[in-house]
Amino acid sequence: MSRPDAPEAVIRVRGLRTQFGDHVVHEGLDLDVRRGEVLGIVGGSGTGKSVLLRSIVGLQRPAAGSIEVFGVDVLSGDAAARARLDERWGVLFQDGALFSSLTVRENVEVPLRAVEGLAPEIRRQLADLKIALVGLPYTAGDKYPSELSGGMRKRAGLARALALDPDIVFLDEPTAGLDPIGAADFDQLILKLRQALGLTVFLVTHDLDTLHAICDRIAVLAERKVLVTGGLRDMLAVDHPWVQDYFHGPRARAAFEAPGADAATEKG
Amino acid sequence: MADKDIRIERRDTPAETSLTLGEELTVHQVTRVRARFASLAADGPLVVDLGALRRLDTAGAWALSELRRRIEAAGGSVRLENAAPDVEMLLDAVAAATPQPEPKPAAPRGLAVRLETIGRAVTRGALFGVGLTGYLGLFLVRLGQVLRHPGRFRLTALVAHCEDVGFRAVPIVAVMAFLIGVVLAFQGAAQLRQFGAEVFVVDLIAISILRELGILLTAIIVAGRTASSFTAAIGSMKMREEIDAMRTLGLDPAAVLFVPRILALILMLPILGLIANLAGLFGGALMSWIELGISPSMFRTRLIEGTDVSHVFVGLVKAPVFAVIIGVVGCHAGMRVQSNAESLGRMTSSAVVTAIFAVILADALFSVFFAEVGL
Numbered sequence: 073m074s075r076p077d078a079p080e081a082v083i084r085v086r087g088l089r090t091q092f093g094d095h096v097v098h099e100g101l102d103l104d105v106r107r108g109e110v111l112g113i114v115g116g117s118g119t120g121k122s123v124l125l126r127s128i129v130g131l132q133r134p135a136a137g138s139i140e141v142f143g144v145d146v147l148s149g150d151a152a153a154r155a156r157l158d159e160r161w162g163v164l165f166q167d168g169a170l171f172s173s174l175t176v177r178e179n180v181e182v183p184l185r186a187v188e189g190l191a192p193e194i195r196r197q198l199a200d201l202k203i204a205l206v207g208l209p210y211t212a213g214d215k216y217p218s219e220l221s222g223g224m225r226k227r228a229g230l231a232r233a234l235a236l237d238p239d240i241v242f243l244d245e246p247t248a249g250l251d252p253i254g255a256a257d258f259d260q261l262i263l264k265l266r267q268a269l270g271l272t273v274f275l276v277t278h279d280l281d282t283l284h285a286i287c288d289r290i291a292v293l294a295e296r297k298v299l300v301t302g303g304l305r306d307m308l309a310v311d312h313p314w315v316q317d318y319f320h321g322p323r324a325r326a327a328f329e330a331p332g333a334d335a336a337t338e339k340g
Numbered sequence: 341m342a343d344k345d346i347r348i349e350r351r352d353t354p355a356e357t358s359l360t361l362g363e364e365l366t367v368h369q370v371t372r373v374r375a376r377f378a379s380l381a382a383d384g385p386l387v388v389d390l391g392a393l394r395r396l397d398t399a400g401a402w403a404l405s406e407l408r409r410r411i412e413a414a415g416g417s418v419r420l421e422n423a424a425p426d427v428e429m430l431l432d433a434v435a436a437a438t439p440q441p442e443p444k445p446a447a448p449r450g451l452a453v454r455l456e457t458i459g460r461a462v463t464r465g466a467l468f469g470v471g472l473t474g475y476l477g478l479f480l481v482r483l484g485q486v487l488r489h490p491g492r493f494r495l496t497a498l499v500a501h502c503e504d505v506g507f508r509a510v511p512i513v514a515v516m517a518f519l520i521g522v523v524l525a526f527q528g529a530a531q532l533r534q535f536g537a538e539v540f541v542v543d544l545i546a547i548s549i550l551r552e553l554g555i556l557l558t559a560i561i562v563a564g565r566t567a568s569s570f571t572a573a574i575g576s577m578k579m580r581e582e583i584d585a586m587r588t589l590g591l592d593p594a595a596v597l598f599v600p601r602i603l604a605l606i607l608m609l610p611i612l613g614l615i616a617n618l619a620g621l622f623g624g625a626l627m628s629w630i631e632l633g634i635s636p637s638m639f640r641t642r643l644i645e646g647t648d649v650s651h652v653f654v655g656l657v658k659a660p661v662f663a664v665i666i667g668v669v670g671c672h673a674g675m676r677v678q679s680n681a682e683s684l685g686r687m688t689s690s691a692v693v694t695a696i697f698a699v700i701l702a703d704a705l706f707s708v709f710f711a712e713v714g715l
Contacts, residue, residue: 172680184367191371194399198367201402204439218679236367237397268433269398270426 082107082240082272083128088137090123097123099296101137105240110266110273111301112283115293116314121276124293125242128274129163130154141240159186161240162233166248168225170217176203176228177213183235202231207261223254227261234265240272247279259285280327292318304328348376358387365393365400373400377407384416391422401427401434408435475672476664479602482595497600505566505601506608510615512565513558517616520553521545521623529631538632542642545624550651554620555613556703559662562609563695567670570601571691574674575684583675593675602667609663610656617655654715658706662699669695 083105090098097120105111113121126132128139130146139146142160144153162183170179180199184190203213206227217225226246233241246262247255263286266273277283283290284304291301294314300306307319318324349360357380365373380386388404390396408418423431486493528541574597577583583593621643628634634642673691677684 173682187367189371190367191374194371194374198370198399198402200439201398201434201437204437205398205433210439216680234398237399264433268430270430 080107081105082142083274084138084140085124085128086138086140088124088127088134088139090120090127090132090134096296098127098134098137101293101297103291103298103301105272105274106289107239107272108266108270109288110262110275110286112287112290113274113276113293114278114283114290114318119293120296121293122244125163125244125274125276129161129242130157159236160238161242162236162238163242164226164229164233164244164246166244167222168217168229170225170228170232172217175214175216176208176220176231179217179228180213180231180235183232187236199231199235202235203228205234205265206231207257223250223258226250226258230261230265234269237269238271240274242274242276244276245278246275247277247282252281255279255281256285262286280324284327348373356385356387357381358389360389360391361393363392363394364396365403366395366397367399370399370403374403374406377403380407380411386411386416386418387421388418389421390424390427393424393427396427396430398430398434401430402438404431405435405438409438471676472668472672475598475675476668478594479598479664479668479671482592482599483603486595486599492595494596494600497596498604501601501604502608504569505562505604506611509562509565509608509612513561513612513616514619516557516561517549517554517619518623520557521549521620521625522627524548524553524620525624525627526631529628533632539634539638539642541624541628541632542634542639543646545628546621546643546647547651549620549624550617550647550655552655552703552707554616555655555658555662556699558612558616559609559659559666559699559703560696562605562612562662563666563669563699564692566605567666567673567691567695568688570667570670571673571677571688572684574671575677575687578675578677579679579681579684598667598671601671602664605663605667606660609666610659613656613659617652650715654710658703661702661706665698665702666695669698 081104083103085101085103088098088101088103089096101124103124113124115121123132127134128141128146133147141157144157146154146157170176171182174182177196177199180202181195184195184198187195200210200213204210208224208227208231212220212224212228217228220228230241230243230246243262247258250258259282262273262275265271266286273286275282275287287304289301289303290307292299292307292310292312292315294312299312300310300315304319307315310316310319348362351358351360359380388407404420411418420428420431524545525541528544529538532538532541532544574583577597583597586593586596625634625636625639628639629636670691673687673694677687
């Protein structure tokens with residue numbers, strides 16, 4: 073819960089190089105994620121946004137470079153250190169990636185089962201609490217993922233990612249495939265949870281409204297590295313064709329100039 | 341783990357009970373902390389000092405808010421002191437979100453419920469049978485359409501399925517039948533030798549393999565191999581909405597998926613049965629030679645003289661029927677897969693069990709029929 077005033081990097085990526093065969097995705101990529109911030113990762117298709125996320129959480133082994141999370145080297149291969157890290161982060165995959173043979177409540181209980189000495193009755197109630205925290209009705213706990221809509225599946229996936237109160241959550245395109253109202257609700261949910269639980273959020277997104285509404289900083293992936301990081305205002309001044317197109321395109325203008333968008337930012 | 345990491349100090353004054361929490365209250369301590377909370381009496385004002393608390397997670401906040409709710413419901417009061425702002429925020433968020441469990445309606449018991457369960461199971465079974473025959477009808481209709489418009493038929497798919505269900509099954513079928521022949525010769529020899537009737541082992545092997553075992557065991561192996569692969573292939577297409585996509589593109593899943601598969605089985609199963617017959621006879625002849633000294637030429641003579649060719653006919657005529665059963669069961673189960681991974685597994689195993697059971701049932705019916713006809 074304690075949050076030091078000086079922004080401290082909880083994720084530190086240095087000189088990352090990822091390649092698939094001859095295809096180099098990242099080359100000399102550096103990135104810092106500070107404690108307590110919402111960092112939005114944007115970039116064109118195929119610039120390796122999701123690959124970067126997968127590399128940080130250890131699902132993808134990079135060819136070179138170092139990744140530190142809370143000062144722990146993710147790539148060291150130390151199983152005990154990895155297990156401790158797994159408790160401190162949660163990942164929401166694109167479509168929730170819920171276990172289809174378990175109910176939503178059982179899905180949320182899966183990470184809680186790893187906690188020693190947690191009574192099953194309390195585990196169940198904590199799962200119900202997490203389900204309520206992400207804004208799902210109580211009855212959703214008994215349903216199977218296939219019985220939920222896309223937006224509810226994402227919320228359920230978020231509940232599972234938050235089960236152990238992680239310090240960092242990784243969200244892979246959380247608003248993709250949601251209708252605008254559902255997407256705006258999800259943005260507000262992330263803001264609310266960030267505030268209540270003191271989360272650091274690593275957010276891969278294409279959604280300009282999300283960027284505008286909840287991101288403290290934005291990192292642009294282009295030319296195999298993090299081209300630029302900064303606030304939304306900084307992005308508008310960047311002289312790079314892709315960044316120019318992205319932040320000055322008609323969709324961007326609509327998102328940033330909409331009167332409702334500013335209100336949402338202030339509310340959060 | 342000892343209670344060293346939870347520290348709850350309790351001081352009782354006449355006016356109030358006060359409680360000082362330790363540094364951590366997280367999911368790791370919550371079970372024990374909650375047990376301590378439960379022992380607190382619900383009357384009188386309670387003061388909880390959170391000044392020392394450094395780390396609180398939602399589990400801890402939940403325990404605190406539950407304690408507060410319980411005591412306030414009993415008429416007491418709870419005051420939290422020295423809470424850091426972020427702790428306060430978390431407590432508020434958790435208290436606001438705490439779900440109110442809705443009591444489940446009590447499950448009715450008694451004879452009526454049992455009867456209903458049985459009735460539902462029977463209906464389900466009957467509907468399953470109706471569904472199977474429906475798929476059989478669908479297959480026959482589509483097959484008829486293909487025969488009328490041969491130009492629309494997908495020959496490439498048929499050949500590919502023939503290779504998969506027929507050619508690739510040859511080794512396992514041949515080895516299985518060979519071993520069955522060996523076993524029959526061995527067991528038959530031991531029994532027939534007591535009567536000095538060793539030479540009848542040839543009739544034993546020939547009739548049992550040609551009439552029953554060759555084709556039945558082939559069908560069982562093919563049911564295990566092919567019904568499951570039909571279900572898995574069609575089921576995973578169903579899961580990924582490929583079947584729906586086909587329908588919107590004007591392709592009929594029955595014509596595109598079922599007809600080539602089942603037709604391939606109908607063409608291949610008799611051939612596999614024939615291979616099984618040959619391998620079984622070969623195994624039986626080999627073992628008779630080794631065990632009983634019946635030379636291959638004597639085996640052949642006895643086989644031609646003593647065994648009517650009708651046994652081969654009786655065996656192989658069953659093959660297309662078994663093929664249709666296996667194919668229809670596999671395709672039907674595939675189409676019943678829902679959108680989760682578990683139902684794919686359940687349907688695949690159900691397809692194998694149903695196919696094997698149906699094949700054995702059909703074989704029994706054939707036996708009765710041939711006995712009545714006198715073949």
